[in-house]
Amino acid sequence: MSYAMIAEELLSSLGGKENVVSVAHCATRLRVMVANEEKIDKERIEDTEKVKGAFFNSGQYQIIFGTGTVNRVFEAIQGLDLETSSKSEIKEAANKQGTAFQRAIRTFSDVFVPLIPALVATGLFMGLRGLVTRPEVLAIFGLTPESIPANFILYTQILTDTAFIFLPAMVAWSASRVFGGTPLIGLVLGLMLVSPALPNAWAVGFGEADPLLFFGFIPVVGYQGSVIPAFIAGFLTAKLERRIRESCLNL
Template sequence: MDLKKDAKQILEAIGGQENIAAATHCVTRLRLSLHDESKVDQEKLESIESVKGSFSTNGQFQIVIGQGTVEKMYKELNELGVGEATKDDVKAASSEKMNPLQRAIKTLADIFIPILPAIVTAGLLMGIYNIFSGTGIFFDEKSLIDVYPQWSDLANIINLIANTAFVFLPGLIGWSAVKKFGGNPLLGIVLGLMLVHPDLLNAWSYGEAVKEGSVPKWNLFGLEVEKIGYQGQVLPVLFASYILAKIDVFLRQRIPDSIQLLIVGPVALLVTGFITFIAIGPLMFGLGNLITDGLVSIFENFAALGGLIYGALYPVMVITGMHHTFLAVDIQLIGNTGTTFLWPILALSNISQGSAALGMMVATKDEKLRGLAGSSGVSAWLGITEPALFGVNLRYKFPFIAALVSSAVAALIITVQNVQASSIGVGGVPGIFSILPEDWLFFLVGMAIVIVLPFAATYLIAKGRKV
């Protein structure tokens, strides 16, 4: 492989150096912000030996090169005059081409993606705890720790470690959101932890306290403010973080550096704290409950239709980037109800896209396509679908349709059977560890559907078309 030659050809295929606003790379892909994507010669680009695929998403044009090789390719492009840039530079350049809705979705993605490793880790650990505590897995109507109580303390420690990210979720969101909005992320952590302070009534006990008339309150000069926490809530800390960041930036621009430490933090937190407990918290808490209650009601009354539609639309939302908004919805559902019925559908949808790509790998005689389909298919089974989706399935269309239909069918079945996840985990084959143990059987049925159907359909169509 002549990387120098390939770099020149890539540059020509994407419209030349003057068409590049910013360029960087990740583990496997070149990530470019182009002035005009219509100038890209897709056929010429795909014919280059080192290029395994390409796709456009969220204002970025990404070229799949491969792990290790992508760094060398990026250096070759730098030597040809393409300036080095950071991922933030490329994101900033890409965001200029987005409409308001795309910017809003990108903002949510930029807030939740940095904290995703903590949430996924917590989800996997909760899956391990579910194996210890779930009844009917190893013994009829008994859990592992019921039969072997000496393992209960170990299971409890695992559960404590797993639950930490969810118990203190507002702290994680506060850090990421305030950082995104331009404020001091350390103040964001304090804000988030303030909303789950142990002196506050736990949000999960709020409903019972309302029934009993025992909700604690502050009396602020005649104004009664409910003294409640916001455990597992997303909207209150998001809006409070925006207010905190704007106050922080406003004060830092006007107060001398010598006294900023004494004024900026205390004033920003005090003002934001009062606004949050008096207005933002109660309003967003109510809105969050309204959203989750509405979703639960729809899926309870129209389970089959809801599962079918969400299962079919999820891959389409990945194409537009809108799937990031449902991460917040999943977290809100878990915070309010303890489980989510949306995330299992996501996991099956990812597996379906991977199976379709693997069907292409087995059917095609094109060595380059076979390599891309194989690596991207396995990646999708492990929760990363973009390479399979944009590099293979959408490129040939019929694998994408096969995967979409299969995930819709599987989603219908698991939704009718009320399959629930206790947490957000890896959105692929390992996702079963986040499913409630009593729902494993029907989730495995769904997995069988999204493994077999898209693979078989893609294979047969590809063979018929001699791809």
């Protein structure tokens, strides 16, 4: 089957030209925005030659072809007089679909999903450290918890605790990126939330430190372990930055 035939087969399976809003592609997938999902013949698409899978994600119907193949299919689709878009344009259109609740959930996932690998990796390191420092495991090697060097605990804490200590910075970075701001600015703002100059929130909670008093009566502490304040900070920073940028362009 030629690429032109594959393109025609896909168009028919997607419900025809009137059901296809726009088409774009990334390195391996064809990304299609459709007017009505119910008109898609999903089984027929998955049975189409060279298609390796298809699914809905973030308001887009994504058809997997693989590197190189997707470019040829996209070129064949362009010859069918369909509306084609860039990846960013089709993503922006997808973000406008669905109810307000669905869009909010999609936005939260866009912010937090990129952070999952770092948190999972450090969580695995934390579990591994807990395992190897168990008295029962140490006894196998003739050791006790007291025989573990202090430096070993310090080094493993760097591996396991860093991502969680600076979680607000990671969240602010990701939120700023998602909402169209400069990620580096979001990162710096997030680091300010956990700055060593601020009393540690955990230390204040355990009574080991006192909060700073802003204007003499507003207690101020660090935001260690806080997610929502960092998300709001990243959002507001991105919106303010975009507003300033637009104002400067209009001068």
